[in-house]
Amino acid sequence: MIDALAAGLRANSCTVTGPMNADDARTAIVERVSGLVACTDDIPVPGVVDALLARGLEVLTPDDPRWTARLVDAAVGITGARLAVVQPPAIALAAAPGAPRATSLVPPEHVCVLRVVDVIATFADAMAEIADGELPSALTWIGGPSRTADLEMITTFGVHGPRAVEVVLVS
Amino acid sequence: MTGHGITTPGRDFHERTATAVADPVLQKALQNLDRRLRTAGESAAAHPEWKERAAAIRRETLLDLDGWLDRLERSLAARGVEVHRASTPGDARRVILDLARARGARTVVKSKSMATEEIDLGGALEQAGLTSVETDLGEYIVQLAGERPSHMITPAIHKTLPQIRDVLAREAHTDLPVDREALTAWARERLRGEFLRADIGITGVNFAAADTGTLVLVTNEGNGRFCTTLPRMHVVVMPVEKVIPRLADVGVLLPLLTTHATGQALSNYVTMISGPRRAGELDGPDEMHVVFLDNRRRTLLGTTYEEMLACIRCGACLNVCPVYRNVSGHAYDAVYSGPMGKVLTPLLSGGAEGADLPYGSTLCHACSDACPVKIPLSDMILALRADTPERSSPVRRRRRLFWTVWARAWSTPRGYRLTTTLGRMSRGRVPGLRAWTSTRELPRPARVSFRDRWAKEHR
Numbered sequence: 337m338i339d340a341l342a343a344g345l346r347a348n349s350c351t352v353t354g355p356m357n358a359d360d361a362r363t364a365i366v367e368r369v370s371g372l373v374a375c376t377d378d379i380p381v382p383g384v385v386d387a388l389l390a391r392g393l394e395v396l397t398p399d400d401p402r403w404t405a406r407l408v409d410a411a412v413g414i415t416g417a418r419l420a421v422v423q424p425p426a427i428a429l430a431a432a433p434g435a436p437r438a439t440s441l442v443p444p445e446h447v448c449v450l451r452v453v454d455v456i457a458t459f460a461d462a463m464a465e466i467a468d469g470e471l472p473s474a475l476t477w478i479g480g481p482s483r484t485a486d487l488e489m490i491t492t493f494g495v496h497g498p499r500a501v502e503v504v505l506v507s
Numbered sequence: 508m509t510g511h512g513i514t515t516p517g518r519d520f521h522e523r524t525a526t527a528v529a530d531p532v533l534q535k536a537l538q539n540l541d542r543r544l545r546t547a548g549e550s551a552a553a554h555p556e557w558k559e560r561a562a563a564i565r566r567e568t569l570l571d572l573d574g575w576l577d578r579l580e581r582s583l584a585a586r587g588v589e590v591h592r593a594s595t596p597g598d599a600r601r602v603i604l605d606l607a608r609a610r611g612a613r614t615v616v617k618s619k620s621m622a623t624e625e626i627d628l629g630g631a632l633e634q635a636g637l638t639s640v641e642t643d644l645g646e647y648i649v650q651l652a653g654e655r656p657s658h659m660i661t662p663a664i665h666k667t668l669p670q671i672r673d674v675l676a677r678e679a680h681t682d683l684p685v686d687r688e689a690l691t692a693w694a695r696e697r698l699r700g701e702f703l704r705a706d707i708g709i710t711g712v713n714f715a716a717a718d719t720g721t722l723v724l725v726t727n728e729g730n731g732r733f734c735t736t737l738p739r740m741h742v743v744v745m746p747v748e749k750v751i752p753r754l755a756d757v758g759v760l761l762p763l764l765t766t767h768a769t770g771q772a773l774s775n776y777v778t779m780i781s782g783p784r785r786a787g788e789l790d791g792p793d794e795m796h797v798v799f800l801d802n803r804r805r806t807l808l809g810t811t812y813e814e815m816l817a818c819i820r821c822g823a824c825l826n827v828c829p830v831y832r833n834v835s836g837h838a839y840d841a842v843y844s845g846p847m848g849k850v851l852t853p854l855l856s857g858g859a860e861g862a863d864l865p866y867g868s869t870l871c872h873a874c875s876d877a878c879p880v881k882i883p884l885s886d887m888i889l890a891l892r893a894d895t896p897e898r899s900s901p902v903r904r905r906r907r908l909f910w911t912v913w914a915r916a917w918s919t920p921r922g923y924r925l926t927t928t929l930g931r932m933s934r935g936r937v938p939g940l941r942a943w944t945s946t947r948e949l950p951r952p953a954r955v956s957f958r959d960r961w962a963k964e965h966r
């Protein structure tokens with residue numbers, strides 16, 4: 337199932353790494369990013385913020401009173417995911433006080449950290465499960481990088497949202 | 508519904524189709540539709556049993572539309588969303604303008620929505636002195652060009668890349684290259700500024716779940732996400748038939764919508780909104796309003812056309828329509844084009860608009876076959892021909908004249924002899940019927956009529 341998800345997300349033009357354990361995931365994330373990094377507090381790998389700071393990177397977290405103003409300058413947004421589905425391939429992010437909606441929207445690059453236990457087979461199954469539980473103010477499904485086919489129906493990436501989406505799978 | 512600039516000139520549908528077919532640039536742009544058609548058609552064909560399930564959900568909704576709307580209103584209210592009921596486009600515009608004025612709003616960002624087109628909201632906002640910006644890239648291009656969308660999924664399908672460059676360069680006041688990436692990057696920067704400045708985000712909605720009060724919005728670009736994330740207020744214009752009984756139904760309807768619209772298994776972004784931002788959250792609107800737009804829809808309940816309200820606006824019927832594919836959206840001179848537009852335009856205007864549209868169809872049935880919720884579009888187009896009031900349809904007036912003359916003539920032996928003799932002499936070329944006979948052959952009349960032969964042999 338995880339292989340199928342990875343293949344599906346790649347077909348949607350995402351980069352996929354893992355599955356790997358939390359320590360490897362942390363290292364992989366920290367090595368990949370640069371510039372101002374915005375992090376939500378629902379990343380399912382502990383110590384990402386500290387590791388980024390230790391590498392000398394600037395980090396923006398939701399407890400920063402200037403979050404909204406500074407997010408515009410962020411190069412990367414790192415978030416967790418509430419769940420993912422294999423068919424059709426997509427990840428879902430839940431808005432929360434520590435997980436603002438714009439983290440996965442405003443920066444040009446989005447890194448999404450997903451636990452493999454949160455992967456569900458089909459969208460229909462996922463919707464049945466979601467409809468029964470507590471709903472967040474916004475649940476955002478993401479298939480891949482922002483895209484448009486408005487120019488002569490040929491796909492162009494990064495029109496409003498991120499140009500690149502990287503999914504890190506954590507076992 | 509005709510508030511926008513129209514780019515395909517012509518007095519009636521037939522003239523406008525002729526203009527469109529003769530426009531080489533438009534025809535070139537339309538070739539791009541074939542690309543979409545191939546992918547969308549292939550992936551859609553894979554799900555026959557899903558069509559059944561989706562059709563059943565939509566029929567269930569229509570069976571008690573008012574009941575589901577009441578339930579939705581209660582669910583939305585419980586989540587802190589205010590509902591406004593608008594029976595006419597004017598009512599809907601008034602509600603939204605009042606909200607904008609009361610909040611002292613100056614800039615509005617809009618995410619592509621047929622419903623806001625239907626009520627010509629952009630025009631009303633501009634007239635009230637607000638800046639209203641379309642944020643879907645295609646729709647933005649169309650807005651800058653002073654036109655209206657020609658396809659509900661890809662609004663700028665009638666434009667080629669060099670034309671798009673010209674439109675954007677005029678707005679940028681500098682030269683821009685004829686390059687997809689560069690043009691997209693320029694629009695991204697420009698629209699980013701609008702998002703940050705905007706006071707209100709206005710969107711449509713694809714599905715509204717009555718049980719949970721959740722609003723489901725699909726986009727590919729992410730502009731819908733911006734409109735529901737940054738502005739302080741989010742206003743949703745919701746035609747009443749967008750309600751669905753349960754949020755879980757989205758599991759069936761949404762994949763079907765996206766496969767039929769673009770051939771994607773799921774659109775790139777799906778946003779499911781359950782109320783405004785909550786305590787402690789850093790973004791999302793503080794305030795949300797949903798405008799239920801009726802605009803004659805509820806009068807269709809219980810009629811031949813009730814099922815038209817099952818439409819999920821996927822655009823599949825446009826993509827397969829031989830007429831649409833040759834003339835594109837502007838020839839219809841209406842917000843909704845293609846087969847669904849031929850049905851919806853006369854119905855939503857009470858027959859005042861689009862009376863000729865049902866005649867611009869070959870009745871080939873491709874639309875009915877393509878529709879993911881099994882709306883019998885062909886049958887409705889045919890029924891509308893009979894139901895359209897004669898005074899509003901030149902085609903029907905001409906036909907009526909023809910049949911009246913015919914009936915008169917054939918009521919007397921002399922008239923019959925005269926017309927059949929004339930018919931034989933014309934050898935199938937009847938002057939008044941040239942529009943019809945230019946593409947079709949009339950049957951050749953026999954050299955000697957049966958009456959003459961009979962008279963001769965039994966003399």
Ligand code: SF4
Pocket residue numbers: 817818819820821822823824825847877878879880881882884
């Ligand atoms: S009538 Fe059917 S095919 Fe046409 S847009 Fe509506 S749902 Fe899609």
